[in-house]
Every structure is written in C-alpha cells, then in structure tokens.
Amino acid sequence: MADPTISGNNLSSLIGNSMVSFQHLDLSETRLEGLTPETFWNMTSLSHLILYKNGLVPFLKVFATWQAYDTLILVETFLLVPKCLGNMTLLEHLDLCDNDFVGSIPEAFGNLVTFTYLNLSTNYLNDSIPKFLGNMTLFKFIDLHDNSFNGSIPKDFGNMATLTYLDLGMNYFKGSNLITFENLEGPILEAFGNMSALEQLDLKNNKLADNLLEGVISKAHFSELLKLNVLDFCLNKLIFNVSYAWVPRFRLDTICLNSSKLGPKFPRWLQTQDVYSWLDISNTRVSDSIPSWFWDHRNLIDSVNLSNNQLSGMIGNHSYFSTNAIDLSSNQLEGAVPMTTAFVVEGMRKLGSFDVGGNKLSGAIPAWIGETLQDLVILNLRSNHLYGNFPSSLCHLLHLQLLDLFVNNISGSIPKCLNNFFEMRYSYSAITSTTIEHFYYTFNLREGSVGATYVDQIEVMWKGVVSEYGKTLGLVKGIDLSTNMLNGEIPPEITERVGLIYFKLSRNNLSGKIPAEIGNLKSLDFLDLSNNQFSGQIPPTLRLIDRLSVLNLSNNNFQGKFQ
Secondary structure, three states, rough: OOOOOOOOOOHHHHHHHHHHHHOOOOOOOOOOOOOOOOOHOOOOOOEEEEEOOEEEEOOOOOOOOHHHHHHHHOOOHHHHHHHHHHHHOOOEEEHHHHHHOEOOOOOOHHHHHOOOOOEEEOOEOEOOOOHHHHHHOOOOEEEEEOOOOOOOHHHHHHHHOOOEEEEOOOOOOHEEEEEEOOOOOOHHHHHHHHOOOOOOOOOOOOOOOOOOOOOEEEEHHOOOOOOOOOOOOOOOOEEEEOOOOOOOOOOEEEEEOOEEEOOOOOOHHHOOOOOOOOEEEEOOOOOOOOOOHHHOOOEEEEEOOOOOOOOOOOOOOOOOOOEOOOOOOOOOOOOEOOOOHHHHHHHHHHHEEEEEEOOOEEEEOOOOHHHOOOOOOOEEEOOOEEEEEHHHHHHHHOOEEEOOOOOEEEEEOOOOHHEEEEEEEOOOOOOOOOOEEEEEEEOOOEEEEEEEEEOOOOEEEEOOOEEEEEOHHHHHOHHHHHOOOEEEOOOOOHHOOOOEEEEEOOOEEEEEOOOOHHHOOOOOOOEEEEOOOOEEEOOOHHHHOOOOOEOOHHHHEEEOOOO
16 A cells, blocks of 8 residues: 555554555644554654654563554653664655654664654654764755754764755754854764755754754855755844855845844845845844845845944835835934835735834824825834824824834824724734744745744833733734924824723823713723823713723823712
C-alpha cells in the first residue's frame, strides 16, 4: 500500500502488518492523541512520515500491545522522540512539528543517510543541536525553531551544500555556550557562506532577552549565497561589519534585522535589493538621513519598519513607493508630511498602519490621509510639530481604531464627524480579534506561494507608561488628542463610539459642559479631560462606566458636587 494520505481517522484503525509496506504516511492535523503503538515505528520502507500538529506520545518498547495503554500512567520518558525512527533507513522526509516532544534529537537519526527534510519545530526539545546533522549532506530543509536548543551551531553545517531552508530561531542559546560568531571561530564564517543552495536563513529571536544572539557578521557569511531570498536575524544583537560599497550577490524578498547594529550609516547595500516585500531595520542604530533612492523602490512592499533609529531629513515624496504598512516612528525626521497624493500610489491606498510618531515633522496634517487611505486602522502622528486645524478629512477613515495626535499644535474644534469611526462603535466581545492583522502573499519552501498575515505593533501611552502593543492591539480602541491647542466643546456625537477604551483630551483649550451622554462609553478604562476650561456640573452619568479605572478631571472650572 503506497502513498496513502490519511486524515480524520483513529490511529488504532491503521495498526496491522500492512503498515510495514507504507512508503508515504501523512497524519498531520488529525488531532490524534495518546500513545503510539510499537508497530507504528516498524515501517522500515517509509520514506515520508508527516505527523505535525497532533498530540502523539511515542511508544516505549517495554509495552507490546495497544490495549495496555489505556491504563498507563504517563511519565516523562513517553515524550521523547523515539530512537526506533533510526531504523527507518529509507526515510527522507520527517515532519513532527507542533507536538509535545521533549529531550534531544536521538543519535540514531545519524543512520538516516537519505534524510532531505527534517521539521521538529514548535516542540520542547532541548540539549545542543547534534553535530552529526552537519554530516548529512543531502539535507534540503531543516526547521528546528521554537524549541529549547542551546549550545552552538555545529560547524559541520557548512557541509550541507544542498540545504535550501534553515530555521534555528526562537531557541535558548545562552551562557557560556551563547551562539556568537566569534566563539565559533573560523569554520562558522565559512559555514553559511558555503551553503550555496540556501534560500531561507532564519536565526531570529533567542528567547532569553538578556542573552540575544550576538557577534559580527561580515560579507564572508554571504559569499556564496546567490539564491538567498529570506534573511531573518530579527531580535538579536549582531553587528554588520560590511563596507559601505558592499554589493551582495543575493536579491532578498524578506529582510528582518531589527535590534542588530547596521549603523551609523544607512545601509547602502539595501539599494541593490530591489524586489523585497518585507523590510524591518528598526532599532539598528542608524543615524543618517533616508537616502532618496530608498523611496524609488517600485515593488509593492507589505511592511516597512525603520522606527527607533536616529533617522533625519524629510520623508520622500516619490510616486513609485508603495506599501501596506509603514513605521517611521521614534526618529528625528523633519519637514512636512508629504502634502500631495503623489506620495500615495495605488499600492498605498490599502495602507493599514501609518506611524510617524516621535519625530520632528511640521506643517498641517495633509488631507490625502483621510481622502486616500480609507483602509487605515492605525494613525499615529504623536509627538511632532504639526499644526493647523483638525482636518475633517480624517472622518473618512471608517476603519480607524487608534488615532493618536498627542503633543502637537493642532488647533480648531473637534469635528462632529469623528462619530464616523465605524470600528469604534463596537466594544470587546468573545469573537473580537486581539490583533490587527493584514494579509499578504509570501513564499516558503514547504508550501510555495501562500497567503499569510502580519500583526501590527505600535507604542501607546497607557496610564503614563509607553508600552508596545502587538498581540493585544486589536483590543485597543482609542483617541488621544491631548497636549494640543483645540478649542470648543466635546461633540456629543463622539459618545456614540461605545467601543472606546481610552479617550484623552487633556491640556487643550476645550470648554463648555461635558456631554451627559458620556455615560454611553461603557467600555472606557481611561478618561482624561484635565487641564482644560470645562465648566458646569460633572455629569452623574460617569457612574455608569463601571470599567473606568483612571478618571482625571483636574484643573477645570466645574461647579457643584459630583453626584
């Protein structure tokens, strides 16, 4: 019986002598649980075994029959990757990702000389990565990410000249065995450079925040990587020591280098990367202006993140540049936000997040933001030098969930049409997404071109502390217009936005009475109307907001008692 693909069955129904002849067995995502019968591991003709996203527990050889398993008390040894897999000497493809395996990779795997594909990601495997993997020269795909591996990358990995995909991210490299490119000495410098077939290299995000992957990267690491299209070193502390004139031999689709050191100059080698769809060089200690060539990128970019650097100069006004999300926050950018729609070509009309907070931008808020970016969910212009009247064009942003204009010089009255923010009408429920996600197409060697999503992240001032929100950003619906020069009254229409979690109008010149309808905002956790010219009685309807944890009405002209 060759090449059966089985789903939705009970594993016990497959047990029998016929399994010995299987060549290809796929039981992925079938929700199989419990102990795996011994005969399951005797399929010595198997070349492909795929068991990802299950709860399978390997069989311990002292038990011989399936019937006995129902009464066993499971101990830690049941969760080890079975050594008997090493008997399947014809095995080429093994996928055990998204299970509950612990322990180390068995030495018996060294017998599997025909191995080309190994995926053990998203388990609880620990110990060091075994050196014998580097001697298995037929490998094309290795994914060990999201485990607890420690120690160093075996220098013999450089022997795998056919390897196209390597993901070792999200592990526990720490202490004296911290993976550093210095303490691995010469061979590791050659290891990556010799992997001439490598297309995806992922070493992102060591799980111990105080012991991130560190060391010096030079052009020697990339000397033969002509086919590389994904480079993900995100959330590490690597130092890129390449010359300003370096021209890489690869053309990348995904570039993620945040938290490493690329600066102080803006990396000129990015000019040679004209097909990327994802770029994150945030927090990379770049202290330079954004070169004009950066804005000439002609392919649609899913996400651009240049935040938390010391970038200076002006935002380019180029009609070619198009992206679905851009984050330029926490830099030293100056000048006006581009005032013409030449900055917004067709690709940017689908922009979901526009974050230029924490710069030195000046001028008026351009009308095209509201008129053109009508899919916008996040608009962050906080901590700049913007001035002029509050533009009513922002009322066209029906999907907006977060509007932040904190610390600018915006004047005029608050438009009544802010009640057009449709998404703010809905409060949290069990079906509310906790994230703000955007769809894009990507490529991976396992599935080819596939749809994927990325999660927006943004810094929000919350109860006096600036915090980064990502996985819970979908729950944060708020308006922050504080520390501006707004005048007039609070439009009662805003109180129809019952999904608001925070509403901040402090340090303006607002006056009049607080609308009695304020009690409709029953999802509010934070309300700050301090340092204005409000008068009259504090509305008793505020008592209806039972989730309110912070209320600041100080430095106003209220009269009477709070009832």
